[in-house]
Amino acid sequence: MDIMDFTGGMNSFAMIENAIYSFIYSIQDIVETIGAVIIILGLINAFLGYKIFKVTLAISGFFVGALVGVIIFIAANADSLLYASFDGMIWFVLIGAIAGALFAMFFHKVAVFLTIWTFGALAFTLITQNEQMSLVLGLICGIVGVIVEKYVIIATTAFAGGYLVSAGFWLFGAASLEFNDTRAVSWVVAILGIVFQFWLELKKSVGKEGKMVFLSF
Secondary structure, X not given: OOHHHHHHXXXXXXXXXXXXXXXXXXXXXXXXXXXXXXXXXXXXXXXXXXXXXXXXXXXHHHHHHHHHXXXXXXXXXXXXXXXXXXXXXXXXXXXXXXXHHHHHHHOHHHHHHHHHHHHHHHHHHHHHOOXXXXXXXXXXXXXXXXXXXXXXXXXXXXXXXXXXXXXXXXXXXXXXXXXXXXXXXXXXHHHHHHHHHHHHHHHHHHHHHXXXXXXXX
């Protein structure tokens, strides 16, 4: 290879790299909007995770069911996917989404196990930074969560919410930040979320017993 070929190859690589960066900057507004939505969802999950957990179960079941519908549609039309009807895929997605939401409602314990497993895996990814270990520890959380539901849900939703907030902040600075740069934010949100959720539950239980009076918001 002569020097001209080498230089030409380097220039081609530089052009591709510049095109990628140009694309990222061109959709920066969209990325930042997605980041803002993720931050909001993360904060809601971190601070109100236990209170809205039934809603979370239904939403999780809806989206997982929709995903399963897509997978079934692709498997059923593997030989002629390019010619498959888009309307047919929509029906598979809708049926799968509704079935997933109903499953989450009527098979509560199984849905709790799967959701806590997912949240637990996210939480331990934040702590251990090891995906394989996080999946195993998340599985243990799912099993324990079925037995001791409230406290595991509070902890896992707080950490999962912190993880989402961290991811949202990362999207805001995607061109200049590494994901690890925002990890401290997730820890702060997770710890505050755990404290706040336990305070809410303590306030509710004490209020029922009438032993103490807390200032209301």
